Amino acid sequence: MKLGHDPKLLSFRDKIRAYFENDYPKVILAKTASGASLTTAEVRRAEMALGERGWLASAWPEQYGGPGWSIEEQYIFDEELERAGAPTVTPMGVVYVGPVIFTFGTDEQKAQWLGGIGDGSVGWAQGYSEPEAGSDLASLQFSAVQDGDEYILNGTKIWTSAAQHADWIFLLTRTSREAKKQMGITFICCRLDQPGVTVKPIITIEGKYYLSQCDFVDVRVPVANRIGEEGKGWSYSQYLLGNERTSYARIGGKRKQLADIRAIASQIPTGGNQRLIDDSFFSGRLCEVETRLDALEITVLRVLTAVRDGGTPGDEASILKIMATDLAQAITTLFLEAAAEHGNRKFADSVSPDWTGDAAFAAPGVANYFGTRAQSIYGGTNEIQRNIIAKRVLGL
Structure with missing residues (x-):
């Protein structure tokens, strides 16, 4: 896949970018930028703003209500949404x-x-993990027992x-204990x-x-919800x-984060006239992360090319999941270190008199640092993904 300088794709990018700059709800962008959580009403407003244009389900075919975009257009849309700082579409x-x-x-x-x-x-919402069934999801015990034209649901x-924020939840439930544990599992939807x-x-x-x-x-749902x-x-x-694992890449959002880090580091003094961006250790790690992001993007484009040509994400999705979550943690670590350096200089006597740095990034940056620690766990732990790669991709 080559996004390149195709005039049609450039025109498409301009259209999407203009929408986020001019028509997308500004109050949602401002609240997201502050690091504050959206209310349910705000989540609905943000997603319905895209939905009213037919853009929310950007990867769906037209016959099911999607825009019928090409893989390239879907990728550009995701990039521009993240570049604008819009909240990530709830993927469930x-x-x-x-x-x-x-x-x-x-x-x-x-x-x-x-x-x-x-x-x-x-x-x-997605009802997969249980207190005793996380990485080993096939061990789930959440039960669905058929009673006439209903299932009775019990479990956690x-x-x-x-x-x-959800009205419905889709659930993996156990309807049989006689077969091996991957069998006897049934997919059921239920109102919350x-x-x-x-x-x-x-x-x-x-x-x-x-x-x-x-x-x-003892929650009753129609068998028709299976x-x-x-x-x-x-x-x-x-x-x-x-x-799910392919959706973690979020290239546009990561590029915006790295641009923000570079701008922040250009303002924070580390002593004398030197800025954090000139510190060889920090700038070296920033460049390394930028290179890793380029590698992730190339990998995503390869997978999307396979999908475009009739394939599926397949086991390669595990590779993307590891790369994307490790990179998210590396990026937020740089934010945290920039915030720490900001704090050091704030209380130092030798702070440059021309420094007007703003620490508004620090609180959401620290929150994001803690939040991304979970990324290597959810969606199938990275340890499990490495096992999948070893067995199914490398044949070990």
């Missing part, structure tokens, strides 16, 4: 469950769910992202306001609420996880 609907529904769901399920996912009016899902569902906040180390524990006690065949949920989950 448009990236995760939406494609599962239009690939494996019935016509009735497509009609019921795809519209609200695609226009941003309905939020979704944990580390559930965006549940506080159903009787018997309790959503409990999990406050993370940086003081934010974006994870929950979801308890289900996606695909009973006992085939593991196969559907692997299809979904390929899309």
